[in-house]
Amino acid sequence: MTQLQIGPHSVQPPVVLAPMAGITNAPFRTLCREFSGGKGLFVSEMITTRALVERDAKTMRLIHFDGTEKPRSIQLYGVDPVTVGKAVRMIVDEDLADHIDLNFGCPVPKVTRKGGGSALPYKRNLLRSILREAVGNAGALPVTMKMRKGIDDEHMTYLDAGRIAVEEGVTAIALHGRTAAQHYSGTADWSAIARLKEAVPEIPVLGNGDIWSAEDAVRMMRETGCDGVVVGRGCLGRPWLFGDLVAAFDPAGPGAPAAPDLRMVAKVMLRHAELLGQWLESEERGVIDFRKHVAWYTKGFSIGSELRRKLAVASSLAELDALLSALDLDQPWPAGADGPRGRTSGRDRVVLPDGWLDDPYACAVVGADAELDTSGG
Numbered sequence: 001m002t003q004l005q006i007g008p009h010s011v012q013p014p015v016v017l018a019p020m021a022g023i024t025n026a027p028f029r030t031l032c033r034e035f036s037g038g039k040g041l042f043v044s045e046m047i048t049t050r051a052l053v054e055r056d057a058k059t060m061r062l063i064h065f066d067g068t069e070k071p072r073s074i075q076l077y078g079v080d081p082v083t084v085g086k087a088v089r090m091i092v093d094e095d096l097a098d099h100i101d102l103n104f105g106c107p108v109p110k111v112t113r114k115g116g117g118s119a120l121p122y123k124r125n126l127l128r129s130i131l132r133e134a135v136g137n138a139g140a141l142p143v144t145m146k147m148r149k150g151i152d153d154e155h156m157t158y159l160d161a162g163r164i165a166v167e168e169g170v171t172a173i174a175l176h177g178r179t180a181a182q183h184y185s186g187t188a189d190w191s192a193i194a195r196l197k198e199a200v201p202e203i204p205v206l207g208n209g210d211i212w213s214a215e216d217a218v219r220m221m222r223e224t225g226c227d228g229v230v231v232g233r234g235c236l237g238r239p240w241l242f243g244d245l246v247a248a249f250d251p252a253g254p255g256a257p258a259a260p261d262l263r264m265v266a267k268v269m270l271r272h273a274e275l276l277g278q279w280l281e282s283e284e285r286g287v288i289d290f291r292k293h294v295a296w297y298t299k300g301f302s303i304g305s306e307l308r309r310k311l312a313v314a315s316s317l318a319e320l321d322a323l324l325s326a327l328d329l330d331q332p333w334p335a336g337a338d339g340p341r342g343r344t345s346g347r348d349r350v351v352l353p354d355g356w357l358d359d360p361y362a363c364a365v366v367g368a369d370a371e372l373d374t375s376g377g
Contacts, residue, residue, distance in 0.1 A: 237296025
């Protein structure tokens with residue numbers, strides 16, 4: 001079984017759960033870890049550094065880790081070097097995590113229009129300052145980063161960003177093989193992952209984008225030479241994908257588990273909703289939060305439109321259980337359900353601050369409002 005080294009942490013198999021806003025909270029990470037047997041690395045939702053430093057109540061809930069999570073991995077989003085440094089120092093001083101990942105991949109307009117997310121690496125000196133503050137305040141904790149290829153095909157940043165990361169002491173880099181302009185459309189460019197690996201041989205490079213199955217993960221590593229994979233949309237409604245991944249990277253193991261039938265899927269759905277209720281300290285809130293997962297879990301199964309509608313508006317565990325019990329639970333895993341899921345949209349252009357592209361090395365100051373209402377990508 002191939003092993004990935006993130007600072008002092010050995011990740012075996014070399015598989016990382018991508019941070020996804022509103023998805024990779026403690027309950028979902030628990031499910032994924034259970035199916036993997038605790039193997040792999042499971043990263044928290046993206047946390048804004050400003051909210052963390054200010055001890056925002058919602059943010060403090062998001063950084064909660066189950067006692068069985070080892071290592072505890074947290075992703076930070078920040079645009080101000082000083083605030084990023086304070087957030088990292090807070091994590092170290094209060095022993096809040098064992099690994100810090102930095103997000104430079106978010107492509108949503110409300111973030112890029114303010115110079116954050118996937119727009120930020122274009123400003124090379126700002127990127128360097130943020131990385132320097134993060135690594136300088138992290139002590140023994142490894143700092144990694146996740147990014148995209150660039151803003152668009154005319155403004156690629158990933159190779160420069162990779163070299164800056166190495167120079168500033170970043171432990172590993174994950175690359176999503178799309179530009180910000182692509183958002184989640186088209187096909188991920190795995191060849192860019194290979195080029196980044198050639199450019200930064202000193203540290204591990206992880207590939208991200210279009211990993212819909214365990215076979216995709218193995219193929220990405222074979223074709224690009226990357227050191228590990230980051231799985232995002234491919235596990236939406238499929239936390240058992242991590243069991244498949246463990247099997248794929250361990251030829252001497254017991255082999256891949258059988259594809260789940262609808263009966264097993266229904267059990268996982270109910271458990272997911274239960275875990276959310278426990279985490280949110282409200283059964284109703286947990287079931288309501290679970291609603292967004294219903295379409296992903298049931299993709300491809302033969303379920304009537306009325307039952308689908310009722311599942312998507314359930315508000316109690318008893319109601320959810322009754323609706324699931326009414327399904328034809330003997331249905332096998334549907335053909336084609338392993339393919340793309342989640343967002344697939346693209347954008348014609350990336351919204352940026354005025355003059356952002358004038359000079360990639362010019363000093364840039366990103367306003368504090370760039371950290372408001374952000375989401376990962």
